[in-house]
Amino acid sequence: MTNSGQVLDDVMTTEQESLTQSTAKRAPRKAAPRPLLELRGVSKTYGSGVTANRVLSKISLNVREGEFLAICGFSGSGKTTLTQLIAGLIKPDCGEILMEGNPITGPGPDRGLVFQNYSLLPWLTVRGNIALSVDRVFSNWKRGERRDHVEKFIEMVGLSHAAHRRPHELSGGMRQRTSLARTLAMKPKVLLLDEPLSALDALTRATLQEEILRIWEEERQTCVMITNDVDEAILVADRIIPLNPGPGASLGPTFAVDLNRPRIKTELNHDPDFKNLRNAVTNYLVAVRQQARLKEASNSTAPPIELPDVQPKDFSLPTRSIQNSPITS
Amino acid sequence: MTATNEMTQDDPTTMTQPAFLRGFEVYDVDQSGTAIAVTDCAEFSSIAQAIGHSGQPIIVTERDQLPFDVSAALAFPIYRDGKVVSIVVLIASSSPDAVGVFEVWEPVGFYDDVKLLKGYYSKLDRFQNVSTFVRFEKGIGLPGQVWHRHRAVIHTDLPHHPGFLRAAGASAGALAVGIGIPVFDDDFVASIVLLSAEKSPMARAFEVWLPDDDAFKLLEGFYANVGSEVALAPGATLRHGEGLAGLAATHGGACVSSDVSVCLAGRSVPAVDGAVHSGLAIPYFDGSTLTSIVVLLF
Amino acid sequence: MRGYVEMFRLGKTYDTPNGPAVIVEEFDLNMQKGEYVCLLGHSGCGKSTVLTMVAGLNSISHGGVAVAGKEISGPGPDRGMVFQSPCLMPWMTAFENVLLGVNQVYPHATKRERHDIVAYYLTLVGLGSSLHARACDLSQGMQQRVGIARAFALKPKMLLLDEPFGMLDSLTKMELQEILLDILIRDKVTTLMVTHDVDEALFMSDRIVMMTNGPRARVGMVLQVPFERPRVRAEVLEHAEYYEYREKMIRFLEEQDHKKQAAPKPTSNAASPGLGVVAVTASKDTATPLAS
Numbered sequence: 026m027t028n029s030g031q032v033l034d035d036v037m038t039t040e041q042e043s044l045t046q047s048t049a050k051r052a053p054r055k056a057a058p059r060p061l062l063e064l065r066g067v068s069k070t071y072g073s074g075v076t077a078n079r080v081l082s083k084i085s086l087n088v089r090e091g092e093f094l095a096i097c098g099f100s101g102s103g104k105t106t107l108t109q110l111i112a113g114l115i116k117p118d119c120g121e122i123l124m125e126g127n128p129i130t131g132p133g134p135d136r137g138l139v140f141q142n143y144s145l146l147p148w149l150t151v152r153g154n155i156a157l158s159v160d161r162v163f164s165n166w167k168r169g170e171r172r173d174h175v176e177k178f179i180e181m182v183g184l185s186h187a188a189h190r191r192p193h194e195l196s197g198g199m200r201q202r203t204s205l206a207r208t209l210a211m212k213p214k215v216l217l218l219d220e221p222l223s224a225l226d227a228l229t230r231a232t233l234q235e236e237i238l239r240i241w242e243e244e245r246q247t248c249v250m251i252t253n254d255v256d257e258a259i260l261v262a263d264r265i266i267p268l269n270p271g272p273g274a275s276l277g278p279t280f281a282v283d284l285n286r287p288r289i290k291t292e293l294n295h296d297p298d299f300k301n302l303r304n305a306v307t308n309y310l311v312a313v314r315q316q317a318r319l320k321e322a323s324n325s326t327a328p329p330i331e332l333p334d335v336q337p338k339d340f341s342l343p344t345r346s347i348q349n350s351p352i353t354s
Numbered sequence: 355m356t357a358t359n360e361m362t363q364d365d366p367t368t369m370t371q372p373a374f375l376r377g378f379e380v381y382d383v384d385q386s387g388t389a390i391a392v393t394d395c396a397e398f399s400s401i402a403q404a405i406g407h408s409g410q411p412i413i414v415t416e417r418d419q420l421p422f423d424v425s426a427a428l429a430f431p432i433y434r435d436g437k438v439v440s441i442v443v444l445i446a447s448s449s450p451d452a453v454g455v456f457e458v459w460e461p462v463g464f465y466d467d468v469k470l471l472k473g474y475y476s477k478l479d480r481f482q483n484v485s486t487f488v489r490f491e492k493g494i495g496l497p498g499q500v501w502h503r504h505r506a507v508i509h510t511d512l513p514h515h516p517g518f519l520r521a522a523g524a525s526a527g528a529l530a531v532g533i534g535i536p537v538f539d540d541d542f543v544a545s546i547v548l549l550s551a552e553k554s555p556m557a558r559a560f561e562v563w564l565p566d567d568d569a570f571k572l573l574e575g576f577y578a579n580v581g582s583e584v585a586l587a588p589g590a591t592l593r594h595g596e597g598l599a600g601l602a603a604t605h606g607g608a609c610v611s612s613d614v615s616v617c618l619a620g621r622s623v624p625a626v627d628g629a630v631h632s633g634l635a636i637p638y639f640d641g642s643t644l645t646s647i648v649v650l651l652f
Numbered sequence: 653m654r655g656y657v658e659m660f661r662l663g664k665t666y667d668t669p670n671g672p673a674v675i676v677e678e679f680d681l682n683m684q685k686g687e688y689v690c691l692l693g694h695s696g697c698g699k700s701t702v703l704t705m706v707a708g709l710n711s712i713s714h715g716g717v718a719v720a721g722k723e724i725s726g727p728g729p730d731r732g733m734v735f736q737s738p739c740l741m742p743w744m745t746a747f748e749n750v751l752l753g754v755n756q757v758y759p760h761a762t763k764r765e766r767h768d769i770v771a772y773y774l775t776l777v778g779l780g781s782s783l784h785a786r787a788c789d790l791s792q793g794m795q796q797r798v799g800i801a802r803a804f805a806l807k808p809k810m811l812l813l814d815e816p817f818g819m820l821d822s823l824t825k826m827e828l829q830e831i832l833l834d835i836l837i838r839d840k841v842t843t844l845m846v847t848h849d850v851d852e853a854l855f856m857s858d859r860i861v862m863m864t865n866g867p868r869a870r871v872g873m874v875l876q877v878p879f880e881r882p883r884v885r886a887e888v889l890e891h892a893e894y895y896e897y898r899e900k901m902i903r904f905l906e907e908q909d910h911k912k913q914a915a916p917k918p919t920s921n922a923a924s925p926g927l928g929v930v931a932v933t934a935s936k937d938t939a940t941p942l943a944s
Contacts, residue, residue, distance in 0.1 A: 053540065053541045054461060054541055054542065055464070057464060057465045057466040057492075058464055058465065060465075085494075087465075087491065089465055098823075099821075099823045099824065100791070100793065100821050100823070100824055101791065223821060227848075253821040253822055253823045253824075254821070254822045255822065256822075264489070275516075277519055277522070278484075278488045278490070278495065278519035278520045279488065279489045279490070279491070279494075280487045280488060280489075281469070281487055281488070281489045291902075294895070294898070294899055294902065295899070300895050301483050301486070301487070302487050303889075304483065304886070304889045304890060305483050305484045305487050305523075305524075306487075307523075307826075307885065307886075307889060308480065308484070308522075308523030308524065308885070308886040308889070309484065309520075309522050309523040309524075310523070310823060310826075311523055311826060311827075311830075311885050311886070312522040312523030312524075312886075313522045313523070314823070314827060316522065318778065321781075325780060325781060327775075327780055327781075329775075330768055330771045330772045330775055331768065331772070332768065332769065332772045333761065333764075333765040333768050333769060335758055335760070335761040335765050335769070336807065337729060337757040337758060337806060337807050338757060338758065338759055338760060340728055340729060340730070479890075480886060480890070523886060525886075
């Protein structure tokens, strides 16, 4: 009896406390959830000595559960190095990369990677390519389960009609769909998209952007997309982080994309927030590149070259002059 | 509570240079939340009264709420032990040459991010546009650092500061120095950010002092329009109770002074510079512990 | 008013087994000296056909083209051309690739002068530190810079650009657009550019000529671009009318799309062999871009 009375008292106190709290100005902030993926002060240099090439410099990045993050940067600024680091294909020189709080030690099925080139096995069909990965990752599943799982993802990327085809019988867009389905089917915690669409033509690219968005909206799969296209980043992402040009690339400020979803390209054109955000990100990228070029130029010791004052030969003249001038010895 | 504040004969808020601030006001707040003006000027007392009760910083840019020669007013509370003890109001001139920025950043979302609550950007439209989209995580950028460190932060040499991330492409090259001031009640409320331009500085001198045992140590200073004798190197010290920092620590809230010997304490020759005529000290208390004092000399 | 470059009732017809296929007809355009005009339209609309006719790389079926008062007949160094791929000699350095043309066009200049011209333009496009890198070791963006330097070094009266940045990623593209405009401030060259990128057309040109879909492509709509020069991208993007113009152009292209879908099939089939011919002619001539 005494015990239960005490318990009751405790409950009362807690309730009273929560009441006083709710009448206060604000509820205290809850501790922020741990990011799914964390990069802390990550640097990467290739080579050593005079030829050392510092690609990434002190990159800190938090990828949040369920978000679509776009990293927008220039070619040659270390985008690929960044994905390889996250994928665990290479190791950072310093800093650490944590997945759900644990340091990553190598590649793993928790991080699914989709590249620009599709890396499909040419002798396997669409279904075969996807099944290969599913069988490996979910080897403890029943055969039927795995089969259904494969079919689900073939259907998700709209390739049911082509499931029996081999890569060489597919268009670039279809190969990229296969690649996407294969990676998604492994149920990674983070989907890493490394310029997945840059090898495709504009039309296929637009279609696949929409596909990726649709799938992301269905699955709320955490996505990190590396891209060089500001419009693409704004269309898909919750947050855009520019990757400043190297050497020693670092990250720029985070731009929040608060545009309503689903986002439709043609409608965005009319949205003032879209225009302002597009300008802000573009201006940022143009400016950091200019700064990098100026720095490069100021490091150069070569003297300026004067343009000599010569005009090109007039190729219409000689014929006429030969015809008209008297022959002299 | 007003007793420790140096009341002034000359109005410390009138300045020929710098041009960005038309003036400033300081209020002490009593137990009941009533704001009592410390400065002669108290044009914005109604805003101060409101903050005395709400405890929230605000920026007013609406023309119909401002005198004709003012284009913005930033008003923010100073907390001690979870209660508002002072209110500082900074008033931006509407002169077209007056370039500078006031910002209030507030926490947003589940993750520790800050976003812009409101800002005044004078004519820096592009910088304003960028700032409305940018988010800082706790510890990142001036507003995020202020939150993380629980004290004021100063970024000198702003155009080249690696932490001033959003400046690129925003025509923000005119901005020379930035000061971030935290506002916490029991919890993080906001980061106040002041960005001062080269041509129209908000003050002649910007300093952040940190308590250091029995004294104050200069974290860093930025000097816009003063003789070299006035400039102090980082690490310079003030004895307990000395200077504007000492005044604010003793008073336990924001302070103003037009006693030049107080403003210029710590210099080998006091009052050497005829230009400096007054100063404002903005302390920050983490709970009841003083962790930093921002000093602006005018 | 007579223009510096005049295209008069320009037309291109191919004979096919099913009768003549008209790709472009009645194309009229006058360009002022130093003007920058963009031809904008969907791929296959015939805009490249117009460009290659002006370049003299493609025979003219109807009408004519005059540059600086002289009717053109065949290609010449007075019209510099930059293609989507710069077609460099891969075993040669950037310097040697540009020098190749400079040697032909400046036979009267000293060796020193010719070298200075090459170095000057390569530096201008940001390749000052890669003068002696082999073309095959350069990135696509850098190769395209060489192509631009090569075109400018020959001091052409007119510059013809066929989707010059089409193969580049969007950020590299922006940088090269700015570099090109920078050079054009110094050397005011009359420029005709083909593109399907709406933002590119707006940023670069004084006038945008939107073409109707082929076959029988003509001038559909002409936009005078109001942005002041020299142009800074941020200012152009913030111009009050920028997105208005952009929408107008996108709407025009969409309308053309709908028409294309509604158009009967046989005609579009007739267009394709012709386009094939254009492509072959173009690439054959690119390999020896200086044959005159």
